Amino acid sequence: MAYQTRVLFVCVANAARSQLAEALLRHTDRENFAAFSAGSTPTAVDPRTLDALQHLGVDTQGLHSKSIDEFRPDEFEYVISLCDKSAQECEHINFAGEKLAWNFEDPVTSDKPDAFRHCLHEIHERIKMFVLVKTKR
Numbered sequence: 561m562a563y564q565t566r567v568l569f570v571c572v573a574n575a576a577r578s579q580l581a582e583a584l585l586r587h588t589d590r591e592n593f594a595a596f597s598a599g600s601t602p603t604a605v606d607p608r609t610l611d612a613l614q615h616l617g618v619d620t621q622g623l624h625s626k627s628i629d630e631f632r633p634d635e636f637e638y639v640i641s642l643c644d645k646s647a648q649e650c651e652h653i654n655f656a657g658e659k660l661a662w663n664f665e666d667p668v669t670s671d672k673p674d675a676f677r678h679c680l681h682e683i684h685e686r687i688k689m690f691v692l693v694k695t696k697r
Contacts, residue, residue, distance in 0.1 A: 564594040565694065566657075568636045570646045574599025574625040575606045576668050576676070577642040580613065580683050587618045588684075589691045596636075598628040600649045606668050612676040616684075628653070640690075642683070662686060 567585060571578035578597035585595035602625040610620045634656040641647035647661040664682055667675035 562591065564592060565638065566594045566636045567596070567638045567640060568628075568631060569595065569597040569640050569642055570599070570628060570650055571597070571642045572600050572646050572649070573668070574602040574627075575604060576609045576666065577664050577679060577683065579605050579609050579623050579625075580680050581640070581642060581687060583613050583618050583620060583623060584680070584684050584687045585691070588687050589695065592695050593691070596626075596631065597623075598626045598631060600628055600646055602627050606676075608667070608676045612680045615677065616680065638694075 569578040569581040569585075574597055578599065582595045582597035585593050605623055605625055610623065613620050628650075633654055636655060637657040638660060639650065639655045639657055640660045640662055641650050642662050642664055643666065644661075644663050647663070650659065664679055665675075667679040672678065
């Protein structure tokens with residue numbers, strides 16, 4: 561197997577946005593990227609996260625909430641925060657790789673209809689752009 565760029569997606573609870581991003585990057589380009597997710601204060605994966613992914617036909621096997629403390633800072637080429645709060649919480653962690661800060665509305669606390677599918681779509685568009693830029697040869 562060829563080398564895979566390691567990417568860690570970080571959110572506070574590791575219940576929705578970071579889980580969506582992990583699954584979507586695997587779905588989009590499993591060949592070039594190894595995707596992981598974690599939370600600064602992990603809870604459980606919101607079932608609506610899994611429903612939104614399954615609706616799109618994205619594999620959800622193995623998704624579970626993890627603490628950022630389970631990973632070494634030097635393991636990743638990219639650490640991508642998915643909300644402003646996690647970006648602030650990650651500032652003190654000395655990651656070896658590049659830090660990117662993306663900010664998406666939390667579908668867990670949203671009262672908008674189809675908040676999870678909307679968030680999934682927004683993250684998927686950003687992931688596709690990330691893959692395009694980072695794999696351009």
